[in-house]
Amino acid sequence: MKISITAAPAVAAALAILGLTLATLAPLGSARAQTAATPAQTTSDDITVTRDNTPAQVIHHADWSSFRRIETTQKDRDGASHVYSGVAVSDLLQKAGVPMGKALKGENMSQYLVVKAGDGYKVLFALPELDSAFAERTILLVDTMDGRPLPDGKGPLRIIVPGEKKPARWIYEVRTLAVRFSAD
Numbered sequence: 001m002k003i004s005i006t007a008a009p010a011v012a013a014a015l016a017i018l019g020l021t022l023a024t025l026a027p028l029g030s031a032r033a034q035t036a037a038t039p040a041q042t043t044s045d046d047i048t049v050t051r052d053n054t055p056a057q058v059i060h061h062a063d064w065s066s067f068r069r070i071e072t073t074q075k076d077r078d079g080a081s082h083v084y085s086g087v088a089v090s091d092l093l094q095k096a097g098v099p100m101g102k103a104l105k106g107e108n109m110s111q112y113l114v115v116k117a118g119d120g121y122k123v124l125f126a127l128p129e130l131d132s133a134f135a136e137r138t139i140l141l142v143d144t145m146d147g148r149p150l151p152d153g154k155g156p157l158r159i160i161v162p163g164e165k166k167p168a169r170w171i172y173e174v175r176t177l178a179v180r181f182s183a184d
């Protein structure tokens with residue numbers, strides 16, 4: 001009896017500490033798990049590049065000056081021409097360590113890119129579609145149309161696929177470039 005009376009506060013104290021500790025650790029744990037998938041500090045003009053077995057990398061819009069800038073004139077669905085300016089998706093991927101050019105061969109030929117947008121829309125490209133060693137056209141991630149930031153709701157970053165008959169892969173609100181090996 002004496003033991004339980006004296007032990008009870010100790011147990012309660014221990015439980016309280018444990019409870020506090022668990023309460024403190026649980027959110028930290030989940031925050032860390034999220035950071036690995038999508039860094040929490042990104043803004044809408046940051047691009048997160050994810051690859052199999054590699055920590056996510058963020059390319060900030062402010063760092064685009066280190067990439068060559070490319071322009072393309074494309075017709076919209078109403079037939080009106082617009083000049084888009086941006087960077088080659090292949091250059092962004094190469095910077096993040098994705099095999100392009102001479103390295104795009106062998107087992108890397110089964111890698112693909114899923115581009116994900118803020119509204120949940122996703123589109124897929126095979127890596128050779130993006131690589132100038134294979135493709136005539138250059139698929140761009142653009143930040144301007146006719147010299148101005150993209151219109152509200154269509155930016156801040158958008159994929160432009162020159163020469164495609166439907167603009168369904170012209171994905172806007174782009175946030176993530178996810179490169180994966182085919183599971184099959």
Ligand SMILES: Nc1nc2c(c(=O)[nH]1)N[C@H]1C(S)=C(S)[C@@H](COP(=O)(O)O)O[C@H]1N2
Pocket residue numbers: 076077117118119121154166167168169170171172173
């Ligand atoms: N993020 C995002 N991008 C998207 C879509 C979408 O639903 N979400 N729709 C696609 C489709 S199906 C088309 S036809 C074009 C339409 O672009 P527009 O409104 O500039 O003509 O955007 C493409 N990009």
Ligand SMILES: [Mo]
Pocket residue numbers: 167168
């Ligand atoms: Mo569409």
